[in-house]
Amino acid sequence: MDLLEVEKLKTQALTDLDLVDSLTKLEEFRVKYFGKKGLVTVVTKDIVSLGADEKKALGRALNEVKSVIQGSMESKKLELEKSIPSQLPEFYKSLPGTRPEIGHLHVITQAIREIVDIFKPLGFTRVRYPEIDWEYFVFEALNIPEEHPARDEWETFFVDISRDEKYGRTVITPHTSSGQVREMLKGNLPIRMLNISRCGRRQADVRHLPTFYQFEGLVVDKGINISHLKGVLNYFVKNFYGPEREIRLRPYDFRFTEPSFEVDVLCSNCLGAGCSLCKEGWMELGGAGVVHPKVLEYGGIDSKEYSGFAFGWGVERTYMMKSGTQIDDIRHLFANDVRFLEQF
Numbered sequence: 001m002d003l004l005e006v007e008k009l010k011t012q013a014l015t016d017l018d019l020v021d022s023l024t025k026l027e028e029f030r031v032k033y034f035g036k037k038g039l040v041t042v043v044t045k046d047i048v049s050l051g052a053d054e055k056k057a058l059g060r061a062l063n064e065v066k067s068v069i070q071g072s073m074e075s076k077k078l079e080l081e082k083s084i085p086s087q088l089p090e091f092y093k094s095l096p097g098t099r100p101e102i103g104h105l106h107v108i109t110q111a112i113r114e115i116v117d118i119f120k121p122l123g124f125t126r127v128r129y130p131e132i133d134w135e136y137f138v139f140e141a142l143n144i145p146e147e148h149p150a151r152d153e154w155e156t157f158f159v160d161i162s163r164d165e166k167y168g169r170t171v172i173t174p175h176t177s178s179g180q181v182r183e184m185l186k187g188n189l190p191i192r193m194l195n196i197s198r199c200g201r202r203q204a205d206v207r208h209l210p211t212f213y214q215f216e217g218l219v220v221d222k223g224i225n226i227s228h229l230k231g232v233l234n235y236f237v238k239n240f241y242g243p244e245r246e247i248r249l250r251p252y253d254f255r256f257t258e259p260s261f262e263v264d265v266l267c268s269n270c271l272g273a274g275c276s277l278c279k280e281g282w283m284e285l286g287g288a289g290v291v292h293p294k295v296l297e298y299g300g301i302d303s304k305e306y307s308g309f310a311f312g313w314g315v316e317r318t319y320m321m322k323s324g325t326q327i328d329d330i331r332h333l334f335a336n337d338v339r340f341l342e343q344f
């Protein structure tokens with residue numbers, strides 16, 4: 001081995017490299033010169049057996065040759081990588097396309113559909129009544145006369161249009177109970193109504209939205225009593241949350257039901273321990289009770305012959321109490337942050 005041979009090795013390698021026109025061939029080239037038995041590797045090993053002076057001179061020359069070849073290999077690699085796209089046909093017919101993202105129903109729409117499906121087998125039919133209505137149907141016909149302090153609880157938005165002689169002012173319905181008397185006035189008995197609609201109240205915090213949904217059940221028939229109400233609420237809760245979830249009824253005072261209750265479910269966020277959402281382990285889902293005879297009379301129904309029960313719950317609150325949702329602030333539901341909504 002001498003300097004001339006080292007020089008020849010360089011020339012041969014660069015000539016070979018010139019002919020390389022693909023990444024596969026480049027790899028073959030690397031193996032030919034730098035693989036275990038490659039030409040450069042073998043010469044490097046040979047040098048070890050030479051005398052000190054020769055070793056020094058040839059070693060330096062060989063190192064230079066190696067770095068020239070490796071530098072050229074690197075440039076060749078970049079050049080080949082760049083040219084690859086232009087080597088491909090413009091359009092692969094068989095290449096799977098990128099699927100456009102398809103959205104899905106809003107979580108509250110999904111919840112509404114689930115609620116409807118649970119009540120349907122019991123004979124409840126979904127109805128809708130105006131979301132902007134007379135205060136007559138919102139309060140008066142529900143046994144809450146004008147100036148009665150109970151009206152304050154509904155923190156109502158009033159619409160700035162003139163008052164009607166008979167029906168009073170116009171409001172954004174603060175609850176779906178406004179549909180009760182409207183349903184009765186249709187005159188179809190017995191009644192099994194499920195009124196799901198948007199409501200509005202002057203409220204906003206972790207548990208309150210200015211606009212939210214309620215679902216209102218109303219049953220009017222002969223011989224209806226409180227055990228039917230409890231049976232229906234239990235049936236709903238077991239189907240919506242699962243057999244292990246419990247509800248509790250707290251006595252309350254609604255002017256349109258007697259007796260009246262507020263219905264709570266064990267909080268899914270803290271499982272009864274108490275958290276910022278529920279405060280004391282239970283979350284209020286809504287109200288319920290036996291329809292007040294006066295309300296039946298407003299609806300043109302003979303309260304001696306017929307009786308009924310009603311309940312009105314918030315859809316968002318009810319949904320939030322499903323296990324695993326871990327929604328600790330009701331306002332997330334309508335903040336329209338896609339990262340949040342995508343999870344459901």
Ligand code: FA5
Pocket residue numbers: 153174175176177201203204207208209210211212214216254257260284285286287288289310311312313314315316317318330
């Ligand atoms: C009522 O609205 C009664 N109409 C319920 C009723 C119907 C009682 C039939 C008896 C017979 P309440 O104001 O408690 O009751 O509201 C019921 C539920 O609506 C609440 O428990 C809650 O789940 C939901 N809700 C009320 N206000 C808001 C709000 N601002 N944001 C979100 N949900 C709300």
